[in-house]
Amino acid sequence: MREPRRRDPDRLLPADPTTRAVARELYRAVAGAPIVSPHGHVPVEWLAEDRAFSDPADLFITHDHYVTRLLHASGVAYADLGLGGASADPREVWRTLARHWHLFAGTASGYWLEEELSGVLGIDVPLGVETADAVYDTIDARLAQPDFAPRALFERFGIEVLATTDDPLADLQGHARLAGALAGRVLPTFRPDAYLDPDGADFGQRLERLLAAESAPATFAGYLDALAARRAHFIRHGAVSTDHGVEDPATLDLDEGSAERLFAAIAAGAADADQRRAFRAHMLFQMARMSVDDGLVMTVHAGVLRNHHTPTARRFGADTGHDIPVRTDFVRGLRPLLERFGTARDFHLVLFAVDETVYSREIAPLAGFYPSVYIGAPWWFLDAPDAIARFRSAVTETAGFSRASGFIDDTRAFLSIPARHDTARRADAAFLARLVIEGRLDDQDAERIIVDSVGDQPKRVFKL
Known part of the structure; x- marks a missing residue:
């Protein structure tokens, strides 16, 4: 199995040492600031119902078109990823991502996935064919813990405002249920x-x-x-x-x-x-x-x-x-x-x-x-x-x-x-x-x- 990899604390900052030092101080001024997210598409039901996420594939792959589109471009059938109501084993979907993980090198979606695995889930083992099952099992175990339920993560992320997008005819009962239930607002x-x-x-x-x-x-x-x-x-x-x-x-x-x-x-x-x-x-x-x-x-x-x-x-x-x-x-x-x-x-x-x-x-x-x-x-x-x-x-x-x-x-x-x-x-x-x-x-x-x-x-x- 590959060795754990530590995320560079200066990632994305300038390579020049002098400029990097200034950038590091500026980043520190906001690194822990609350998150104000006035436009997004997280379903309000996730927070209103506060149910555990079903499995790693559903959370990281199936509903993320940044991920699925690049897999599709490389010949992976959408049905094999469980899209469109197709039946697919979540573990096999995860293994498919692991086999194609090299495709995401240098992409924003690859960077975000690594940030989620490391920063949110505490997984620093690089994803690959040989690590796919171990990483899947670790994520699956994490998602079953109360600390990884949607509301607990909302609080941990320091979200002050989170906006959803909603159909005009929605009754918005999910939002009504959340009023006052969280430290931040869901709009x-x-x-x-x-x-x-x-x-x-x-x-x-x-x-x-x-x-x-x-x-x-x-x-x-x-x-x-x-x-x-x-x-x-x-x-x-x-x-x-x-x-x-x-x-x-x-x-x-x-x-x-x-x-x-x-x-x-x-x-x-x-x-x-x-x-x-x-x-x-x-x-x-x-x-x-x-x-x-x-x-x-x-x-x-x-x-x-x-x-x-x-x-x-x-x-x-x-x-x-x-x-x-x-x-x-x-x-x-x-x-x-x-x-x-x-x-x-x-x-x-x-x-x-x-x-x-x-x-x-x-x-x-x-x-x-x-x-x-x-x-x-x-x-x-x-x-x-x-x-x-x-x-x-x-x-x-x-x-x-x-x-x-x-x-x-x-x-x-x-x-x-x-x-x-x-x-x-x-x-x-x-x-x-x-x-x-x-x-x-x-x-x-x-x-x-x-x-x-x-x-x-x-x-x-x-x-x-």
């Missing part, structure tokens, strides 16, 4: 995409359920009232934000009559592609209007073509690793929205991108003018050490540090939350240390900035 997030996009699966049925839930008439005004009522339901349960995942961040301001006629065509299933595109754009505009009215922070995750491989989507469902980034135009797309609401008092719009070219060209300049616009942290494929450094370099000279959202982990993998936040803290310490060494910041300002970035900054942006 719902209003995610209405499936009720705004007529190209989405089962849109017609969802529309009917939404209107029925609020006893609203099948008119555009009734539709808007139903959405507003569901937002109010979320606010009563502690929500502070909405989340919108769109391929194209286009917005459109329609007059009342045009919007009503468009809605009628959509509801009847008679709208053509241009009309459906116009409806999506108008509804993104309407979501901004509602945020101005009710105060919910509006987050937009744009630039992703969902379910790129149709046969995989049909067989295994959404969020299975084949959502692919596309080029994005925030400047033209959001102009109607920002013309109307960009300077509205207390409106907060957080823009997330997976097209790195927009950071310096579009998002930073927008955030550098509009008081409503904030720069979303690197998201998805970009929430990795080198990408975080590129992000900081791209936006800081234009918009500074104050216009950023704070780190967003955006994860479904509960055990990766502390690993992801630690990664961002180390990456920011490295970036700020360089500015100190280059004489562009003094060390006191650098420490103030990094402390602010993990606490007060996300609290301000997300109205916490």
